[in-house]
Amino acid sequence: MKIGVYPxxxxxxxxxxxxxxxxxxxxxxxxxxxxxxxxxxxxxxxxEERVEMVRVAAKELSHVEIEPFHGLLVDFVRKHGAHAVIRGLRAVS
Known part of the structure; x- marks a missing residue:
């Protein structure tokens, strides 16, 4: 199973x-x-508000887990056995 993390x-x-x-x-x-x-x-x-907003926004998407995390991202990635970290690009003017 391929797992991604979007922090x-x-x-x-x-x-x-x-x-x-x-x-x-x-x-x-x-x-x-x-x-x-x-x-x-x-x-x-x-x-808590951010977690709930993400849950509502992603409710139509299957195979998505929403989870808060404290500490280092690398620890979260290892804990869940993720294969990649997903990053978006910001528009810069």
Whole structure:
């Protein structure tokens, strides 16, 4: 089983995030959306609110697991046996 991890703060989740999750499912059997709890960042939404927003936004997508994480991304990736980390590109002007 090929597993991908899509990390981010998702503050808030956008249509672009959801599109990338959907596209990732073409490459992976399972995608973990790893919602970061970074004490150095000061998100507008709480971790619980962000988790719920991602759950609602991704409810139509199968084989997607939404999970908050603390600490290092590499530890999350190892814990779930992921094969790749999924990253999007930001538009830069």
């Amino acid at each position: 981010g703060t998702f503050d808030p989740i956008t249509n672009g995030h959801v599109d990338l999750i959907a596209r990732s499912l073409r490459l992976f059997d399972k995608v973990y959306v790893a919602i970061a709890a970074n004490p150095q960042k000061h998100p507008v939404l709480t971790l």
